[in-house]
Amino acid sequence: MAGRIKLLLVCLFVLSPVKAELSDSKQALIQELFPSATVIEDALPDFPVYPVYQLQELLGYAYESMDHSRLQGFAGKPISMLIGLDTRGRFTGVRVLNHHEPVFLHGLGEEPLFDFVEQYEGRSLREQIIVNTSNSDRSGRTSQGNVVHFDGVSKATVSVLIINDTVLSSALKVARKKLNGFAQSAPTRAKPDFYEPLSWQQLIDRGYIIRSQVTAEAIEARLGRPLRDYPIAIEPAEGELFAELFLGYINAPMVGRNLLGDEGYRKLMQTIGEQAQVLAVMSRGAYPHVSETFVPGSTPNRIGLTQNNLSVEMRDLNLLESTTEFRAAGAPSFDARHLFRVGGNAGFNPGASAEFKLNVELALNHLVVDRADLSMPVRFDDSLFEAVEIAPDPSDSRQPVWIGLWKERWWQISLLVLGLTVLTVFFARQRSLSRHPELVHRFRWGFLFFTLFFIGFYAQGQLSVVNIYTLFLAIWDGFSLNVFLLDPVIFILWIYTFLTLFVWGRGLFCGWLCPFGALQEMAAWLGEKLKFPQVKIPEQWHRRLILLKYPILLGLVGTAFYSLTLAEQLAEVEPFKTSITLLFVRHWPFVAYAVGLLVIGMFIHKFYCRYLCPLGAGLAVLGRLRLFSWLDRVDLCGTPCQHCKNACGINAIRKDGRIDYDECIQCLECVVILNDKEQCVDKRLENKKQLKASRILATDAG
Incomplete structure (x- = not known):
């Protein structure tokens, strides 16, 4: 009898249902994120997300950010949000559930906070979202190619950057676990001892440096008009390409040592640390990969990188001096060359396929701007890399939020x-x-x-x-x-x-x-x-x-x-x-x-x-x-x-x-x-004593 009672208690307390029931208030919020939803299920037992359906069709998932990311806010507590993500990796909306950010609770009010998170609706994980913190005007979000700029909130820079990091990092975990096309490929890293002196042409021929060429005819076909129609001098000279781009994975000694030399490569690796990944981008032609107004240390607008359907963050390291010459024999001169730190929330797998994007924007006049986006495959030669047994968590290798704030x-x-x-x-x-x-x-x-x-x-x-x-x-x-x-x-x-x-x-x-x-x-x-x-x-x-x-x-x-x-x-x-x-x-x-x-x-x-x-x-x-x-x-x-x-x-x-x-x-x-x-x-008494003593001495002398 005692044994049966123990078994009953085990069934009650250990084998109790693990699926949390969905409260009415949370269900109403999820309905706001997915207006066409007809079925909202309870959280899955193996992964804390709420599947959302329209009849039998899966629309996406809703989830609480704190189940996937517990990044602390400015007040020392995480900011809790309910986030909707559709099956294509697009945000259906973000709702703030709870927070302790003082500047919003007892300062600016919560309206600027709600306005900020509204900017995520309709944006995709395939885009690189950057929060503007340099100005205080809320002039609306802007998109340039694969880069989307969100307006920050004046007086609350730290809070909105934490929100952005929380939204993106948690959404990536959900996408990689539940959405098709977002799964990570087998992780790789550069072989540390794979090196031999090579010329520039040998690096290209062996696939260690990737070259992409963009002709004027290809751009004119995309734009729908000849380049001579634009007021800026963008038409290439006779025999010149519109753009010629070169990419190299600097972490690989075969590339980094040949381009920078042994001492330059060693200093760079010491400067950036073991976890950082660096991509060299070089270009020549009528349309280089950065504009004349590009700010060193920032994110480029003309180029982008995607992998596994996710936008890979690129930020200039501002470490390549104009006087630095590449050591590889036969290396040509370039109109622009930069070292970019790559990764961000999405991470970067150097041995896997990726896509490099060139965003062309040409102003016909002050009202009309023509745009063309070109995608080029990126796959470095497999001999540069070796497999890694355990996939690293991208959150471990990406640059912490505070480093960017200190640099800014x-x-x-x-x-x-x-x-x-x-x-x-x-x-x-x-x-x-x-x-x-x-x-x-x-x-x-x-x-x-x-x-x-x-x-x-x-x-x-x-x-x-x-x-x-x-x-x-x-x-x-x-x-x-x-x-x-x-x-x-x-x-x-x-x-x-x-x-x-x-x-x-x-x-x-x-x-x-x-x-x-x-x-x-x-x-x-x-x-x-x-x-x-x-x-x-x-x-x-x-x-x-x-x-x-x-x-x-x-x-x-x-x-x-x-x-x-x-x-x-x-x-x-x-x-x-x-x-x-x-x-x-x-x-x-x-x-x-x-x-x-x-x-x-x-x-x-x-x-x-x-x-x-x-x-x-x-x-x-x-x-x-x-x-x-x-x-x-x-x-x-x-x-x-x-x-x-x-x-x-x-x-x-x-x-x-x-x-x-x-x-x-x-x-x-x-x-x-x-x-x-x-x-x-x-001091006054001391002065009087000194004056009296001097008078006595003067009298004695007289």
Whole structure:
């Protein structure tokens, strides 16, 4: 009897149905993705997708992105989406189910997010989708050949790039598993020891470099008109081809070493790493493979590469200098030549067949543009490659999202690092430089303008308490540095702030690198110029009020573990998003709150920083680990001299003269006073003693 009961329990708990039932709300969303659907099945037991039918005909599959890709968003949590994919690999639509991206939830609103994902409808996995992040205008998606450009969302670059990567990587997994024509061929790699010196012609004859020729007659047949009809000089000269293209797989030593030489090949492989794959494209003729306006390091518009019905990403490495000569004997001169990193989400199998596409666009006038797309087969000689036993996951070899972001923002990173270097040198030499009050004041105000307008308004480098509990949640859920590398400016500022906490405490960030802090400084200066009464909080109340920010910090961090959504809402105690990120373009309650804090700051110096800022509280706690006390004090400080205390706008000096480093913003005003012979009482008494001594000596001499 006992054995039968155990068997019954096993049947109930172990052999229970594995197919998840489809909820009514999810079924309604899938119906939106497939309007003609008549049957929507539950998720398959072996692969989490929902088959969708019109009567007996399979229309495609719907699936949740988190079942196939768990790339973390900017808030440290994945963005959950419902995605529709038809049987030909085209997106029928994307619906956002859940997300924690702060800029959409409590900033821009969710409408820009929904507008962004709408761009996927009707696009194909065979196209290379690129998110434009260089401009903030939403002028609509554009297509050029096999490359499709999506408009990004201003102020939310990181979030939309993560969404794009999630949509494409998850769709590829579904397509390769369930759709015909998308299966990967047997994986190959270049033979590492296969090499012999060959001439240029030998490389072509053996199929190690592929040559494709496009005649003027072939293009005219595609365009439907002679090339001489176009206003640009595009017609080839007598005996010249319209385009002659050459392709070589540089990773193969037979190709790479013959073209670049042993040393050049070795340096390139060290630079790009083991996982990167490089395709050399060279061309000559009337129509080279890149236009005159091609930007080095970007994706070409005139050419494309497809394999297994998928678009293969091509991005210029910008590593082939114009002075570099190919070493292969007999190599001709070219009108254009580039090294492209290939792969992306789709990956690239060098030993399998692929298609190279040349996209020809010729303007007849400012209104009419004729287009012709030519496809050329690509199949390198099999002797270059060897089989790989285990197929690599393309997600392991493709370039992480953050690398592209760092490359794109290189000049912002350079300017930020330069500014931080100057600030570090200034602080390291503060004792000597503080002897020049005018220099210190001018430098401080100049740097505050740099912080507000470049770091804050332009580069969006406002640190937030959200970053703190994102870090805690990342540690709790499984730490990944990639999440924090997505925003290079924020990452660099956090690293710099963390390191300087051990040297100067919290004041270096709060007094010099916080954009909203800089805005408060300017509001306080304006209040003084307008002769607003400056309110001094009584000492006993000040000491109590400065403790308010610590329970605010604890409450936010604790709430994040309970509900990230609630924590993000409560984080609006910080006015940073309203003032710095969104430039006060927001619903009026948020604007009224941020402006109200600035107005209060015109009467009470840096009111928000002193009493409410949870970020300042977190930095103050860590700042107690500082190794040095840079701000000098003398015996007369506090007993009886109160000059520094009275001049300290943030009231970080106690009556006994001690510096409260938990509150100090390192404005260096007290250091300037201490080194000023006219302001410091100690210096004035010392001067009087020296003057009296000199008079006595003069009297004795007389």
